[in-house]
Amino acid sequence: MVTSVTDAEAQNFNRDRQPSHAQRYHRAREFMSVVTGLWDSWEDDAFLHDKAAGRFFDPEKMHVLGHRGEHFQVRGPLNVARPPQGYPVIVQAGSSPDGRDFAARWAEVIFTAAQDLSQAQEFYRGIKKQLADHGREPDEAKVMPGIFPVVGRTRAEAEDKYAALQELVDPVVGLGLLRLLLGGADISHLPVDSPLPELPRTEGSTSRQQLVYDKARREGLTIRELYQSVSGGRGHRIVIGTAQSIADELEDWFLNEGADGFNIMPPVLPDGLDDFVGQVIPELQRRGLFRTEYEGRTLRENLGLGRPAWGASARTRQD
Known part of the structure:
Protein backbone atom coordinates (compact mmCIF):
# COMPACT_ATOMS: atom_id res chain seq x y z
CA MET A 1 0.00 0.00 0.00
CA ALA A 113 13.96 3.00 5.94
CA ALA A 114 16.37 3.81 8.76
CA GLN A 115 20.03 4.76 8.63
CA ASP A 116 20.97 3.69 12.14
CA LEU A 117 19.61 1.81 15.14
CA SER A 118 18.36 4.91 16.96
CA GLN A 119 16.22 5.89 13.93
CA ALA A 120 14.96 2.33 13.64
CA GLN A 121 14.05 2.19 17.34
CA GLU A 122 12.16 5.50 17.20
CA PHE A 123 10.04 4.22 14.32
CA TYR A 124 9.59 0.73 15.78
CA ARG A 125 8.52 1.87 19.24
CA GLY A 126 6.24 4.55 17.85
CA ILE A 127 4.46 2.15 15.49
CA LYS A 128 3.94 -0.47 18.19
CA LYS A 129 2.28 2.18 20.36
CA GLN A 130 0.10 3.34 17.48
CA LEU A 131 -1.00 -0.24 16.84
CA ALA A 132 -2.35 -0.33 20.39
CA ASP A 133 -4.08 3.01 19.80
CA HIS A 134 -5.96 1.31 16.96
CA GLY A 135 -6.89 -1.68 19.10
CA ARG A 136 -4.28 -4.00 17.61
CA GLU A 137 -1.65 -6.19 19.25
CA PRO A 138 2.06 -5.39 18.73
CA ASP A 139 2.71 -8.58 16.74
CA GLU A 140 -0.12 -7.88 14.27
CA ALA A 141 2.28 -5.80 12.16
CA LYS A 142 5.91 -6.70 11.42
CA VAL A 143 8.37 -3.81 11.02
CA MET A 144 10.86 -4.77 8.29
CA PRO A 145 13.39 -2.06 7.33
CA GLY A 146 15.19 -2.30 4.03
CA ILE A 147 18.82 -3.48 4.19
CA PHE A 148 21.29 -3.26 1.28
CA PRO A 149 23.95 -5.89 2.11
CA VAL A 150 27.30 -6.08 0.34
CA VAL A 151 28.86 -9.35 1.47
CA GLY A 152 32.52 -10.34 1.20
CA ARG A 153 34.70 -13.13 2.56
CA THR A 154 36.71 -10.28 4.12
CA ARG A 155 35.89 -6.67 4.89
CA ALA A 156 38.29 -5.56 2.17
CA GLU A 157 36.58 -7.77 -0.42
CA ALA A 158 33.17 -6.33 0.50
CA GLU A 159 34.47 -2.76 0.26
CA ASP A 160 36.00 -3.51 -3.15
CA LYS A 161 32.63 -4.86 -4.35
CA TYR A 162 30.87 -1.74 -3.17
CA ALA A 163 33.46 0.56 -4.76
CA ALA A 164 33.06 -1.25 -8.08
CA LEU A 165 29.30 -0.78 -7.93
CA GLN A 166 29.69 2.93 -7.12
CA GLU A 167 31.83 3.43 -10.21
CA LEU A 168 28.94 2.13 -12.32
CA VAL A 169 26.51 4.83 -11.18
CA ASP A 170 25.79 6.98 -14.22
CA PRO A 171 25.56 10.65 -13.16
CA VAL A 172 22.36 11.20 -15.14
CA VAL A 173 20.72 8.19 -13.53
CA GLY A 174 22.06 9.09 -10.09
CA LEU A 175 20.75 12.65 -10.28
CA GLY A 176 17.41 11.41 -11.58
CA LEU A 177 17.05 9.02 -8.68
CA LEU A 178 18.05 11.69 -6.18
CA ARG A 179 15.45 14.03 -7.64
CA LEU A 180 12.83 11.31 -7.23
CA LEU A 181 13.81 10.73 -3.60
CA LEU A 182 13.58 14.48 -3.04
CA GLY A 183 9.96 14.38 -4.18
CA GLY A 184 10.64 15.72 -7.66
CA ALA A 185 12.48 18.86 -6.56
CA ASP A 186 14.50 20.43 -9.40
CA ILE A 187 18.23 19.97 -8.77
CA SER A 188 19.42 20.17 -12.40
CA HIS A 189 20.84 23.70 -11.94
CA LEU A 190 22.89 22.87 -8.84
CA PRO A 191 26.67 22.19 -8.94
CA VAL A 192 27.12 18.50 -8.13
CA ASP A 193 30.23 19.03 -6.01
CA SER A 194 28.52 21.43 -3.61
CA PRO A 195 26.35 20.60 -0.58
CA LEU A 196 22.63 20.04 -1.06
CA PRO A 197 20.83 23.30 -0.22
CA GLU A 198 17.41 23.53 1.35
CA LEU A 199 14.84 23.06 -1.42
CA PRO A 200 11.09 23.60 -1.47
CA ARG A 201 9.36 20.52 -0.09
CA THR A 202 6.97 18.79 -2.48
CA GLU A 203 3.87 16.64 -2.16
CA GLY A 204 5.94 13.53 -2.88
CA SER A 205 7.17 11.08 -0.25
CA THR A 206 7.70 13.48 2.65
CA SER A 207 9.42 10.94 4.90
CA ARG A 208 11.95 9.96 2.23
CA GLN A 209 12.70 13.60 1.46
CA GLN A 210 13.50 14.16 5.13
CA LEU A 211 15.64 11.02 5.32
CA VAL A 212 17.76 12.16 2.36
CA TYR A 213 18.20 15.68 3.75
CA ASP A 214 19.18 14.28 7.14
CA LYS A 215 21.75 11.95 5.56
CA ALA A 216 23.30 14.78 3.54
CA ARG A 217 23.60 17.01 6.61
CA ARG A 218 24.78 14.30 9.00
CA GLU A 219 27.52 13.00 6.69
CA GLY A 220 28.45 16.33 5.07
CA LEU A 221 27.86 14.99 1.55
CA THR A 222 28.00 16.86 -1.73
CA ILE A 223 25.22 16.27 -4.25
CA ARG A 224 27.49 13.87 -6.16
CA GLU A 225 28.35 11.92 -3.00
CA LEU A 226 24.69 11.92 -2.01
CA TYR A 227 23.39 10.48 -5.27
CA GLN A 228 26.14 7.87 -5.21
CA SER A 229 25.24 6.88 -1.66
CA VAL A 230 21.50 6.51 -2.34
CA SER A 231 21.69 4.95 -5.81
CA GLY A 232 22.02 1.43 -4.45
CA GLY A 233 20.02 1.40 -1.24
CA ARG A 234 17.47 4.08 -2.26
CA GLY A 235 17.92 5.65 1.15
CA HIS A 236 17.95 2.36 3.05
CA ARG A 237 20.75 1.16 5.33
CA ILE A 238 23.84 -0.02 3.43
CA VAL A 239 25.71 -2.75 5.30
CA ILE A 240 29.17 -3.67 4.00
CA GLY A 241 31.22 -6.50 5.49
CA THR A 242 31.57 -10.18 6.17
CA ALA A 243 28.72 -12.55 6.95
CA GLN A 244 29.62 -12.29 10.64
CA SER A 245 29.65 -8.47 10.78
CA ILE A 246 26.42 -8.17 8.81
CA ALA A 247 24.77 -10.77 11.06
CA ASP A 248 26.00 -8.74 14.07
CA GLU A 249 24.16 -5.66 12.82
CA LEU A 250 20.95 -7.52 11.96
CA GLU A 251 21.01 -9.24 15.35
CA ASP A 252 21.53 -5.91 17.12
CA TRP A 253 18.52 -4.34 15.42
CA PHE A 254 16.36 -7.44 15.91
CA LEU A 255 17.11 -7.84 19.62
CA ASN A 256 16.92 -4.14 20.48
CA GLU A 257 13.55 -3.05 19.08
CA GLY A 258 14.81 -1.92 15.71
CA ALA A 259 13.10 -4.52 13.53
CA ASP A 260 10.96 -7.65 13.47
CA GLY A 261 12.79 -8.74 10.34
CA PHE A 262 14.33 -7.21 7.23
CA ASN A 263 13.54 -6.56 3.60
CA ILE A 264 16.75 -7.67 1.89
CA MET A 265 17.70 -5.54 -1.13
CA PRO A 266 20.58 -7.33 -2.92
CA PRO A 267 23.05 -4.98 -4.66
CA VAL A 268 22.96 -7.08 -7.83
CA LEU A 269 21.00 -10.15 -8.97
CA PRO A 270 21.53 -13.01 -8.74
CA ASP A 271 25.02 -12.80 -7.22
CA GLY A 272 24.18 -10.39 -4.41
CA LEU A 273 21.27 -12.53 -3.27
CA ASP A 274 23.36 -15.69 -3.56
CA ASP A 275 26.03 -14.10 -1.34
CA PHE A 276 23.45 -13.26 1.33
CA VAL A 277 21.73 -16.66 1.21
CA GLY A 278 24.97 -18.61 1.05
CA GLN A 279 26.93 -16.70 3.71
CA VAL A 280 24.73 -14.56 5.97
CA ILE A 281 21.75 -16.91 6.38
CA PRO A 282 23.89 -19.83 7.68
CA GLU A 283 25.48 -17.46 10.20
CA LEU A 284 22.03 -16.31 11.37
CA GLN A 285 20.93 -19.94 11.62
CA ARG A 286 23.95 -20.78 13.77
CA ARG A 287 22.84 -18.01 16.13
CA GLY A 288 19.28 -19.32 16.27
CA LEU A 289 17.97 -16.19 14.53
CA PHE A 290 16.67 -17.71 11.31
CA ARG A 291 14.52 -20.75 10.59
CA THR A 292 15.97 -23.90 9.08
CA GLU A 293 12.65 -24.88 7.48
CA TYR A 294 9.31 -23.25 6.77
CA GLU A 295 6.67 -23.98 9.37
CA GLY A 296 3.60 -22.93 7.40
CA ARG A 297 2.13 -23.28 3.92
Missing part, protein backbone atom coordinates in the same frame (compact mmCIF):
# COMPACT_ATOMS: atom_id res chain seq x y z
CA VAL A 2 1.53 3.24 -1.19
CA THR A 3 -0.22 6.45 -2.17
CA SER A 4 2.04 7.33 -5.13
CA VAL A 5 4.86 9.84 -5.25
CA THR A 6 5.01 11.75 -8.53
CA ASP A 7 2.76 13.63 -10.93
CA ALA A 8 3.85 11.15 -13.63
CA GLU A 9 1.87 8.46 -11.80
CA ALA A 10 -1.19 10.69 -11.57
CA GLN A 11 -1.01 11.36 -15.31
CA ASN A 12 -1.58 7.64 -15.96
CA PHE A 13 -4.82 7.80 -14.00
CA ASN A 14 -6.82 10.68 -15.46
CA ARG A 15 -5.18 13.45 -13.40
CA ASP A 16 -2.80 16.25 -14.31
CA ARG A 17 -1.03 16.10 -10.94
CA GLN A 18 -1.22 14.07 -7.79
CA PRO A 19 -3.44 15.17 -4.92
CA SER A 20 -1.82 16.60 -1.81
CA HIS A 21 -0.12 14.26 0.63
CA ALA A 22 -3.01 14.54 3.13
CA GLN A 23 -5.64 14.00 0.43
CA ARG A 24 -3.87 10.88 -0.82
CA TYR A 25 -4.01 9.28 2.63
CA HIS A 26 -7.62 10.34 3.12
CA ARG A 27 -8.50 8.56 -0.12
CA ALA A 28 -6.32 5.56 0.77
CA ARG A 29 -8.27 4.92 3.98
CA GLU A 30 -11.51 4.64 2.02
CA PHE A 31 -9.78 2.54 -0.63
CA MET A 32 -8.65 0.00 1.95
CA SER A 33 -12.13 -0.19 3.40
CA VAL A 34 -13.47 -1.00 -0.07
CA VAL A 35 -10.81 -3.58 -0.88
CA THR A 36 -11.10 -5.50 2.38
CA GLY A 37 -14.89 -5.34 2.07
CA LEU A 38 -14.67 -6.95 -1.36
CA TRP A 39 -12.38 -9.68 -0.01
CA ASP A 40 -15.20 -10.42 2.45
CA SER A 41 -17.83 -10.77 -0.29
CA TRP A 42 -18.11 -14.47 0.46
CA GLU A 43 -17.89 -16.31 3.75
CA ASP A 44 -15.21 -18.98 3.90
CA ASP A 45 -17.65 -21.86 3.43
CA ALA A 46 -19.99 -20.13 0.97
CA PHE A 47 -19.14 -22.36 -2.01
CA LEU A 48 -20.86 -25.76 -1.69
CA HIS A 49 -20.04 -27.30 -5.09
CA ASP A 50 -22.99 -29.66 -4.48
CA LYS A 51 -23.73 -31.14 -7.92
CA ALA A 52 -26.38 -33.51 -6.63
CA ALA A 53 -28.44 -30.74 -5.08
CA GLY A 54 -27.63 -28.27 -7.84
CA ARG A 55 -26.21 -25.77 -5.36
CA PHE A 56 -22.98 -24.02 -6.30
CA PHE A 57 -23.03 -21.65 -3.32
CA ASP A 58 -25.14 -20.68 -0.35
CA PRO A 59 -26.73 -17.31 -1.20
CA GLU A 60 -27.02 -16.48 2.51
CA LYS A 61 -23.23 -16.42 2.65
CA MET A 62 -22.80 -13.94 -0.18
CA HIS A 63 -22.54 -10.30 0.92
CA VAL A 64 -22.91 -7.26 -1.31
CA LEU A 65 -20.63 -4.41 -0.28
CA GLY A 66 -22.80 -1.54 -1.50
CA HIS A 67 -20.17 1.10 -0.77
CA ARG A 68 -20.92 4.76 -1.46
CA GLY A 69 -18.26 7.12 -0.21
CA GLU A 70 -16.48 10.35 -0.95
CA HIS A 71 -14.07 8.76 -3.44
CA PHE A 72 -15.54 5.40 -4.43
CA GLN A 73 -18.87 3.85 -5.33
CA VAL A 74 -18.59 0.05 -5.46
CA ARG A 75 -21.53 -2.34 -5.34
CA GLY A 76 -19.80 -5.73 -5.30
CA PRO A 77 -19.65 -8.60 -4.65
CA LEU A 78 -16.23 -9.73 -5.79
CA ASN A 79 -16.58 -12.55 -8.32
CA VAL A 80 -14.03 -14.86 -6.69
CA ALA A 81 -13.93 -16.73 -3.39
CA ARG A 82 -12.37 -15.25 -0.28
CA PRO A 83 -8.55 -15.47 -0.49
CA PRO A 84 -6.95 -18.59 1.07
CA GLN A 85 -5.10 -16.36 3.56
CA GLY A 86 -8.29 -14.48 4.47
CA TYR A 87 -6.68 -11.37 3.06
CA PRO A 88 -3.42 -11.26 1.12
CA VAL A 89 -0.65 -10.03 3.42
CA ILE A 90 -1.05 -6.24 3.54
CA VAL A 91 2.34 -4.52 3.16
CA GLN A 92 2.72 -0.76 3.55
CA ALA A 93 5.54 1.69 2.87
CA GLY A 94 5.42 5.25 4.17
CA SER A 95 6.85 6.83 7.31
CA SER A 96 5.34 10.31 7.49
CA PRO A 97 2.89 10.98 10.35
CA ASP A 98 0.00 10.16 8.00
CA GLY A 99 1.87 7.10 6.73
CA ARG A 100 2.54 5.83 10.25
CA ASP A 101 -1.09 6.22 11.30
CA PHE A 102 -2.22 4.48 8.11
CA ALA A 103 0.26 1.64 8.74
CA ALA A 104 -0.86 1.22 12.34
CA ARG A 105 -4.47 0.94 11.14
CA TRP A 106 -4.02 -1.38 8.16
CA ALA A 107 -0.53 -2.81 7.63
CA GLU A 108 0.66 -6.30 8.49
CA VAL A 109 4.20 -5.73 7.19
CA ILE A 110 5.72 -2.25 7.27
CA PHE A 111 8.57 -1.55 4.84
CA THR A 112 10.53 1.39 6.19
CA THR A 298 1.51 -19.58 3.25
CA LEU A 299 3.41 -16.32 3.49
CA ARG A 300 1.01 -15.23 6.23
CA GLU A 301 1.78 -18.30 8.34
CA ASN A 302 5.52 -17.98 7.88
CA LEU A 303 5.41 -14.35 8.95
CA GLY A 304 3.61 -15.36 12.14
CA LEU A 305 0.48 -13.40 11.19
CA GLY A 306 -3.02 -14.51 12.06
CA ARG A 307 -5.65 -15.17 9.41
CA PRO A 308 -8.30 -12.40 9.38
CA ALA A 309 -11.67 -13.83 10.29
CA TRP A 310 -14.49 -13.29 7.83
CA GLY A 311 -16.30 -10.05 8.56
CA ALA A 312 -13.26 -8.16 9.82
CA SER A 313 -13.81 -5.56 7.10
CA ALA A 314 -17.32 -4.80 8.36
CA ARG A 315 -15.94 -3.99 11.82
CA THR A 316 -13.29 -1.83 10.16
CA ARG A 317 -15.89 0.18 8.23
CA GLN A 318 -17.89 0.72 11.40
CA ASP A 319 -14.75 2.00 13.14
Whole structure:
Protein backbone atom coordinates (compact mmCIF):
# COMPACT_ATOMS: atom_id res chain seq x y z
CA MET A 1 0.00 0.00 0.00
CA VAL A 2 1.53 3.24 -1.19
CA THR A 3 -0.22 6.45 -2.17
CA SER A 4 2.04 7.33 -5.13
CA VAL A 5 4.86 9.84 -5.25
CA THR A 6 5.01 11.75 -8.53
CA ASP A 7 2.76 13.63 -10.93
CA ALA A 8 3.85 11.15 -13.63
CA GLU A 9 1.87 8.46 -11.80
CA ALA A 10 -1.19 10.69 -11.57
CA GLN A 11 -1.01 11.36 -15.31
CA ASN A 12 -1.58 7.64 -15.96
CA PHE A 13 -4.82 7.80 -14.00
CA ASN A 14 -6.82 10.68 -15.46
CA ARG A 15 -5.18 13.45 -13.40
CA ASP A 16 -2.80 16.25 -14.31
CA ARG A 17 -1.03 16.10 -10.94
CA GLN A 18 -1.22 14.07 -7.79
CA PRO A 19 -3.44 15.17 -4.92
CA SER A 20 -1.82 16.60 -1.81
CA HIS A 21 -0.12 14.26 0.63
CA ALA A 22 -3.01 14.54 3.13
CA GLN A 23 -5.64 14.00 0.43
CA ARG A 24 -3.87 10.88 -0.82
CA TYR A 25 -4.01 9.28 2.63
CA HIS A 26 -7.62 10.34 3.12
CA ARG A 27 -8.50 8.56 -0.12
CA ALA A 28 -6.32 5.56 0.77
CA ARG A 29 -8.27 4.92 3.98
CA GLU A 30 -11.51 4.64 2.02
CA PHE A 31 -9.78 2.54 -0.63
CA MET A 32 -8.65 0.00 1.95
CA SER A 33 -12.13 -0.19 3.40
CA VAL A 34 -13.47 -1.00 -0.07
CA VAL A 35 -10.81 -3.58 -0.88
CA THR A 36 -11.10 -5.50 2.38
CA GLY A 37 -14.89 -5.34 2.07
CA LEU A 38 -14.67 -6.95 -1.36
CA TRP A 39 -12.38 -9.68 -0.01
CA ASP A 40 -15.20 -10.42 2.45
CA SER A 41 -17.83 -10.77 -0.29
CA TRP A 42 -18.11 -14.47 0.46
CA GLU A 43 -17.89 -16.31 3.75
CA ASP A 44 -15.21 -18.98 3.90
CA ASP A 45 -17.65 -21.86 3.43
CA ALA A 46 -19.99 -20.13 0.97
CA PHE A 47 -19.14 -22.36 -2.01
CA LEU A 48 -20.86 -25.76 -1.69
CA HIS A 49 -20.04 -27.30 -5.09
CA ASP A 50 -22.99 -29.66 -4.48
CA LYS A 51 -23.73 -31.14 -7.92
CA ALA A 52 -26.38 -33.51 -6.63
CA ALA A 53 -28.44 -30.74 -5.08
CA GLY A 54 -27.63 -28.27 -7.84
CA ARG A 55 -26.21 -25.77 -5.36
CA PHE A 56 -22.98 -24.02 -6.30
CA PHE A 57 -23.03 -21.65 -3.32
CA ASP A 58 -25.14 -20.68 -0.35
CA PRO A 59 -26.73 -17.31 -1.20
CA GLU A 60 -27.02 -16.48 2.51
CA LYS A 61 -23.23 -16.42 2.65
CA MET A 62 -22.80 -13.94 -0.18
CA HIS A 63 -22.54 -10.30 0.92
CA VAL A 64 -22.91 -7.26 -1.31
CA LEU A 65 -20.63 -4.41 -0.28
CA GLY A 66 -22.80 -1.54 -1.50
CA HIS A 67 -20.17 1.10 -0.77
CA ARG A 68 -20.92 4.76 -1.46
CA GLY A 69 -18.26 7.12 -0.21
CA GLU A 70 -16.48 10.35 -0.95
CA HIS A 71 -14.07 8.76 -3.44
CA PHE A 72 -15.54 5.40 -4.43
CA GLN A 73 -18.87 3.85 -5.33
CA VAL A 74 -18.59 0.05 -5.46
CA ARG A 75 -21.53 -2.34 -5.34
CA GLY A 76 -19.80 -5.73 -5.30
CA PRO A 77 -19.65 -8.60 -4.65
CA LEU A 78 -16.23 -9.73 -5.79
CA ASN A 79 -16.58 -12.55 -8.32
CA VAL A 80 -14.03 -14.86 -6.69
CA ALA A 81 -13.93 -16.73 -3.39
CA ARG A 82 -12.37 -15.25 -0.28
CA PRO A 83 -8.55 -15.47 -0.49
CA PRO A 84 -6.95 -18.59 1.07
CA GLN A 85 -5.10 -16.36 3.56
CA GLY A 86 -8.29 -14.48 4.47
CA TYR A 87 -6.68 -11.37 3.06
CA PRO A 88 -3.42 -11.26 1.12
CA VAL A 89 -0.65 -10.03 3.42
CA ILE A 90 -1.05 -6.24 3.54
CA VAL A 91 2.34 -4.52 3.16
CA GLN A 92 2.72 -0.76 3.55
CA ALA A 93 5.54 1.69 2.87
CA GLY A 94 5.42 5.25 4.17
CA SER A 95 6.85 6.83 7.31
CA SER A 96 5.34 10.31 7.49
CA PRO A 97 2.89 10.98 10.35
CA ASP A 98 0.00 10.16 8.00
CA GLY A 99 1.87 7.10 6.73
CA ARG A 100 2.54 5.83 10.25
CA ASP A 101 -1.09 6.22 11.30
CA PHE A 102 -2.22 4.48 8.11
CA ALA A 103 0.26 1.64 8.74
CA ALA A 104 -0.86 1.22 12.34
CA ARG A 105 -4.47 0.94 11.14
CA TRP A 106 -4.02 -1.38 8.16
CA ALA A 107 -0.53 -2.81 7.63
CA GLU A 108 0.66 -6.30 8.49
CA VAL A 109 4.20 -5.73 7.19
CA ILE A 110 5.72 -2.25 7.27
CA PHE A 111 8.57 -1.55 4.84
CA THR A 112 10.53 1.39 6.19
CA ALA A 113 13.96 3.00 5.94
CA ALA A 114 16.37 3.81 8.76
CA GLN A 115 20.03 4.76 8.63
CA ASP A 116 20.97 3.69 12.14
CA LEU A 117 19.61 1.81 15.14
CA SER A 118 18.36 4.91 16.96
CA GLN A 119 16.22 5.89 13.93
CA ALA A 120 14.96 2.33 13.64
CA GLN A 121 14.05 2.19 17.34
CA GLU A 122 12.16 5.50 17.20
CA PHE A 123 10.04 4.22 14.32
CA TYR A 124 9.59 0.73 15.78
CA ARG A 125 8.52 1.87 19.24
CA GLY A 126 6.24 4.55 17.85
CA ILE A 127 4.46 2.15 15.49
CA LYS A 128 3.94 -0.47 18.19
CA LYS A 129 2.28 2.18 20.36
CA GLN A 130 0.10 3.34 17.48
CA LEU A 131 -1.00 -0.24 16.84
CA ALA A 132 -2.35 -0.33 20.39
CA ASP A 133 -4.08 3.01 19.80
CA HIS A 134 -5.96 1.31 16.96
CA GLY A 135 -6.89 -1.68 19.10
CA ARG A 136 -4.28 -4.00 17.61
CA GLU A 137 -1.65 -6.19 19.25
CA PRO A 138 2.06 -5.39 18.73
CA ASP A 139 2.71 -8.58 16.74
CA GLU A 140 -0.12 -7.88 14.27
CA ALA A 141 2.28 -5.80 12.16
CA LYS A 142 5.91 -6.70 11.42
CA VAL A 143 8.37 -3.81 11.02
CA MET A 144 10.86 -4.77 8.29
CA PRO A 145 13.39 -2.06 7.33
CA GLY A 146 15.19 -2.30 4.03
CA ILE A 147 18.82 -3.48 4.19
CA PHE A 148 21.29 -3.26 1.28
CA PRO A 149 23.95 -5.89 2.11
CA VAL A 150 27.30 -6.08 0.34
CA VAL A 151 28.86 -9.35 1.47
CA GLY A 152 32.52 -10.34 1.20
CA ARG A 153 34.70 -13.13 2.56
CA THR A 154 36.71 -10.28 4.12
CA ARG A 155 35.89 -6.67 4.89
CA ALA A 156 38.29 -5.56 2.17
CA GLU A 157 36.58 -7.77 -0.42
CA ALA A 158 33.17 -6.33 0.50
CA GLU A 159 34.47 -2.76 0.26
CA ASP A 160 36.00 -3.51 -3.15
CA LYS A 161 32.63 -4.86 -4.35
CA TYR A 162 30.87 -1.74 -3.17
CA ALA A 163 33.46 0.56 -4.76
CA ALA A 164 33.06 -1.25 -8.08
CA LEU A 165 29.30 -0.78 -7.93
CA GLN A 166 29.69 2.93 -7.12
CA GLU A 167 31.83 3.43 -10.21
CA LEU A 168 28.94 2.13 -12.32
CA VAL A 169 26.51 4.83 -11.18
CA ASP A 170 25.79 6.98 -14.22
CA PRO A 171 25.56 10.65 -13.16
CA VAL A 172 22.36 11.20 -15.14
CA VAL A 173 20.72 8.19 -13.53
CA GLY A 174 22.06 9.09 -10.09
CA LEU A 175 20.75 12.65 -10.28
CA GLY A 176 17.41 11.41 -11.58
CA LEU A 177 17.05 9.02 -8.68
CA LEU A 178 18.05 11.69 -6.18
CA ARG A 179 15.45 14.03 -7.64
CA LEU A 180 12.83 11.31 -7.23
CA LEU A 181 13.81 10.73 -3.60
CA LEU A 182 13.58 14.48 -3.04
CA GLY A 183 9.96 14.38 -4.18
CA GLY A 184 10.64 15.72 -7.66
CA ALA A 185 12.48 18.86 -6.56
CA ASP A 186 14.50 20.43 -9.40
CA ILE A 187 18.23 19.97 -8.77
CA SER A 188 19.42 20.17 -12.40
CA HIS A 189 20.84 23.70 -11.94
CA LEU A 190 22.89 22.87 -8.84
CA PRO A 191 26.67 22.19 -8.94
CA VAL A 192 27.12 18.50 -8.13
CA ASP A 193 30.23 19.03 -6.01
CA SER A 194 28.52 21.43 -3.61
CA PRO A 195 26.35 20.60 -0.58
CA LEU A 196 22.63 20.04 -1.06
CA PRO A 197 20.83 23.30 -0.22
CA GLU A 198 17.41 23.53 1.35
CA LEU A 199 14.84 23.06 -1.42
CA PRO A 200 11.09 23.60 -1.47
CA ARG A 201 9.36 20.52 -0.09
CA THR A 202 6.97 18.79 -2.48
CA GLU A 203 3.87 16.64 -2.16
CA GLY A 204 5.94 13.53 -2.88
CA SER A 205 7.17 11.08 -0.25
CA THR A 206 7.70 13.48 2.65
CA SER A 207 9.42 10.94 4.90
CA ARG A 208 11.95 9.96 2.23
CA GLN A 209 12.70 13.60 1.46
CA GLN A 210 13.50 14.16 5.13
CA LEU A 211 15.64 11.02 5.32
CA VAL A 212 17.76 12.16 2.36
CA TYR A 213 18.20 15.68 3.75
CA ASP A 214 19.18 14.28 7.14
CA LYS A 215 21.75 11.95 5.56
CA ALA A 216 23.30 14.78 3.54
CA ARG A 217 23.60 17.01 6.61
CA ARG A 218 24.78 14.30 9.00
CA GLU A 219 27.52 13.00 6.69
CA GLY A 220 28.45 16.33 5.07
CA LEU A 221 27.86 14.99 1.55
CA THR A 222 28.00 16.86 -1.73
CA ILE A 223 25.22 16.27 -4.25
CA ARG A 224 27.49 13.87 -6.16
CA GLU A 225 28.35 11.92 -3.00
CA LEU A 226 24.69 11.92 -2.01
CA TYR A 227 23.39 10.48 -5.27
CA GLN A 228 26.14 7.87 -5.21
CA SER A 229 25.24 6.88 -1.66
CA VAL A 230 21.50 6.51 -2.34
CA SER A 231 21.69 4.95 -5.81
CA GLY A 232 22.02 1.43 -4.45
CA GLY A 233 20.02 1.40 -1.24
CA ARG A 234 17.47 4.08 -2.26
CA GLY A 235 17.92 5.65 1.15
CA HIS A 236 17.95 2.36 3.05
CA ARG A 237 20.75 1.16 5.33
CA ILE A 238 23.84 -0.02 3.43
CA VAL A 239 25.71 -2.75 5.30
CA ILE A 240 29.17 -3.67 4.00
CA GLY A 241 31.22 -6.50 5.49
CA THR A 242 31.57 -10.18 6.17
CA ALA A 243 28.72 -12.55 6.95
CA GLN A 244 29.62 -12.29 10.64
CA SER A 245 29.65 -8.47 10.78
CA ILE A 246 26.42 -8.17 8.81
CA ALA A 247 24.77 -10.77 11.06
CA ASP A 248 26.00 -8.74 14.07
CA GLU A 249 24.16 -5.66 12.82
CA LEU A 250 20.95 -7.52 11.96
CA GLU A 251 21.01 -9.24 15.35
CA ASP A 252 21.53 -5.91 17.12
CA TRP A 253 18.52 -4.34 15.42
CA PHE A 254 16.36 -7.44 15.91
CA LEU A 255 17.11 -7.84 19.62
CA ASN A 256 16.92 -4.14 20.48
CA GLU A 257 13.55 -3.05 19.08
CA GLY A 258 14.81 -1.92 15.71
CA ALA A 259 13.10 -4.52 13.53
CA ASP A 260 10.96 -7.65 13.47
CA GLY A 261 12.79 -8.74 10.34
CA PHE A 262 14.33 -7.21 7.23
CA ASN A 263 13.54 -6.56 3.60
CA ILE A 264 16.75 -7.67 1.89
CA MET A 265 17.70 -5.54 -1.13
CA PRO A 266 20.58 -7.33 -2.92
CA PRO A 267 23.05 -4.98 -4.66
CA VAL A 268 22.96 -7.08 -7.83
CA LEU A 269 21.00 -10.15 -8.97
CA PRO A 270 21.53 -13.01 -8.74
CA ASP A 271 25.02 -12.80 -7.22
CA GLY A 272 24.18 -10.39 -4.41
CA LEU A 273 21.27 -12.53 -3.27
CA ASP A 274 23.36 -15.69 -3.56
CA ASP A 275 26.03 -14.10 -1.34
CA PHE A 276 23.45 -13.26 1.33
CA VAL A 277 21.73 -16.66 1.21
CA GLY A 278 24.97 -18.61 1.05
CA GLN A 279 26.93 -16.70 3.71
CA VAL A 280 24.73 -14.56 5.97
CA ILE A 281 21.75 -16.91 6.38
CA PRO A 282 23.89 -19.83 7.68
CA GLU A 283 25.48 -17.46 10.20
CA LEU A 284 22.03 -16.31 11.37
CA GLN A 285 20.93 -19.94 11.62
CA ARG A 286 23.95 -20.78 13.77
CA ARG A 287 22.84 -18.01 16.13
CA GLY A 288 19.28 -19.32 16.27
CA LEU A 289 17.97 -16.19 14.53
CA PHE A 290 16.67 -17.71 11.31
CA ARG A 291 14.52 -20.75 10.59
CA THR A 292 15.97 -23.90 9.08
CA GLU A 293 12.65 -24.88 7.48
CA TYR A 294 9.31 -23.25 6.77
CA GLU A 295 6.67 -23.98 9.37
CA GLY A 296 3.60 -22.93 7.40
CA ARG A 297 2.13 -23.28 3.92
CA THR A 298 1.51 -19.58 3.25
CA LEU A 299 3.41 -16.32 3.49
CA ARG A 300 1.01 -15.23 6.23
CA GLU A 301 1.78 -18.30 8.34
CA ASN A 302 5.52 -17.98 7.88
CA LEU A 303 5.41 -14.35 8.95
CA GLY A 304 3.61 -15.36 12.14
CA LEU A 305 0.48 -13.40 11.19
CA GLY A 306 -3.02 -14.51 12.06
CA ARG A 307 -5.65 -15.17 9.41
CA PRO A 308 -8.30 -12.40 9.38
CA ALA A 309 -11.67 -13.83 10.29
CA TRP A 310 -14.49 -13.29 7.83
CA GLY A 311 -16.30 -10.05 8.56
CA ALA A 312 -13.26 -8.16 9.82
CA SER A 313 -13.81 -5.56 7.10
CA ALA A 314 -17.32 -4.80 8.36
CA ARG A 315 -15.94 -3.99 11.82
CA THR A 316 -13.29 -1.83 10.16
CA ARG A 317 -15.89 0.18 8.23
CA GLN A 318 -17.89 0.72 11.40
CA ASP A 319 -14.75 2.00 13.14
